[in-house]
Amino acid sequence: MGKMWTILKIMVKMQLSMAGKSNSEKAGYGFLFVFMIPFGILILYTLNTMIGTLYTNLSPTGNENVILGLLFVFITFIFIFVSLSTVLSSFYFAEDVESFIALPFHPYQIVIGKSAIPFLSLYGINTILLLPSLVFYGIHSESGLLYYLFAIIIWLITPVLPFVATAIVVMFIMRFANISKNKDRTKVIVGLLGFAFAIGINVLLRLDSEGSNGAGMTELITEQNALLSLVTKFFPNAYLSSITLTDPNSITGLSFLLLLLGVAVLSIILFMTVGQQWYFKGVLGLSGGKRSTFKGTDLTKQTKKKSLLYSLWQKEIKTILRTPTFFTQIVVQSLFFPLFIVIILLLEGNGSLSDMATMINGWADKTKLLTLFAFTIIGLGINPASFSSISRDGKSWFNHLYLPITPNTVIMSKLLVSFFLNGLSLIILSVVVLFFLNVPWGIWSLWFIASLCVSWVTSIIGLLLDLYQPKMNWTDEREVFKGRMIGLFAIGIDVIVFGVLLVILWFAPIFSNTASTSLFLFSYLLICVGIGQWYLRKMTKDKYTSVI
């Protein structure tokens, strides 16, 4: 027990430590916290309205326990999903795994230690979503003290079962599926699942948008009652929890609570046993890689001479495509926005799509151009390739310093990478604009050229921010993105730079037609490019050698 406590403490400390974080990073966290407050209030407000509406609609028929059932199923689903990636990365892919294996700990002790951070993150979600929901339900159902007491106990044990179940499944897969050879591929699949989840949630929410704040869902629940009870039965914890809280004063309520507690304790024991048996078998040998034999048949092709800039650019692109974290955070994330729009448009069905096309084509050319342009700013503003330009190199950055390459060439190659990846988004958006929304070619070409300029400027902004305060000493690629405010700052600056432009163009009476609008638009953008380029050169000169 003593050893388990030691390893648990050390792992939590290592993950949550603020050591080595600069003051501005710490200030960033504070800023993020303040920034999240309005969002928190919005979430709480939506939850309350939703639960209230459902309660009013369902209580007359005595179906109100469905709300709790649904809530627990939903939260269990989220927990399983979140645990899947956190367990994988904490148990198997983290850099520190090997250093702990060498120490004289039992596998179950390491597994418990490794669970600390994934488990704490579940409690974070638990506190944000489940706790207020249970309170709101208590208020609407005018429950007594016993309900709140039970609710707190249930809140405490809810994450246990989903986490344990997921962790056991993951350990089973890693034990038997020989994933060690496909470590990178597994990371990419888990990353992609995240985006599929985001799109799925959105589609679900859109299904509900027919009725407002839960009315549509009430309809869905009443219709699908049988299905829902079936679903609840698949998640026994959801079933038990909802019955306990619907009737806390009864013997059934109390016995179901005891049963829940028993299940939680048993599952923890099971988890430790499985960990003891399977963890080492799955984790050992993970660091090995695939080996092939070089035949030299393609040597002539592989030793082709390229220009230095192209060679550097290719190195960057290869690194991004081959590093799972970079691939999901940069490529998938930047393509997410345009692909998301395509999916939503396709889901809308043909009728509303053509309606939208008709509506857009009814607008004046200037309005068309500016609307599309505003849309692109949001899309290209999220440009992870740019604000990770320098940090991506991590400890290998110093190689650029002794090689005979000018700083400006290295920086330019990085700029071209994020410009190129933005270009892919622009191509997808172009297909939507031209073929789904039937925007005329003339307007499209103006928009496209303007978007290329925006792409260049946003790439410079991200790169400048990363050059100003890069994160080089990472041991896991995720640190390049995790807990850094840089993306937020980048989009903030983008919004200011282009927001001013849009406001001027939209409201100044002098820009009444496309010609004058375009003239001002391109002049402004060219000035932005010029200033950005000048400042980038200056920063490169000042910062390039002091990055590490």
Next chain:
Amino acid sequence: MIELINVTKNYPGKTAVQDLSLTIPDGKIFGFLGPNGAGKSTTIKMMTGILPIDEGTIMVNGKDMKKDTLSAKRIIGYVPDRSDIFLRLKGIEYLNFIADVYDVPKEVRETKITELTKKFGIYEALDDHIQTYSHGMKQKIVVSGVLLHDPDIWILDEPLTGLDPKSSYTLKEMMREHANKGKIVFFSTHVLEVVEQLCDEVAIINHGQIQFQGNMADMKQQYQENDNLERLFLELTQNG
């Protein structure tokens, strides 16, 4: 010839290298010794252009590292002490990238890559990602990359660490051949046996200053009471 003239490097709150002057003549294998934290790495980093020089001048075959940085870097082949190179590239891609950087002609790079990687026994692993290489293999791919453009001056920071006996022998032979052609091999190491066996000249640095510079015979003569290099090294750096 490499000339370090009154070179100083300050870090916040600490002077790493102080008013250091050193001349490394052509045709020599030059050993650079010193305890941990003595200023060895800082000096090498300034010589290779990784760290800016605060004061003083470093001339590499007549090229000023501060003013004519790119030309100076082109003359040097540098093997860093750590193998944090571009891990996601395949061995062959890394070598080709380095060849692009140093502008190695197409025909030369093909022959050189084959010759060097076969010599070090990593030819068959060229199609694998460097990430999957062992420490020794990473070291070998870096050394192969450095030698692709046939640089006049080799600067090697702990080059033998992690190499197997055969590769270590091969590299030492290559160092000797290079020096015999009238070129410079400058390397740092902690292994004193290697210094005794290989070096024509040594310099010992401590607290950012040169404690001794000369050839092996001089050194032994000057400190006759110390019959082995280890004791001499300890004596010279005892305040470290």
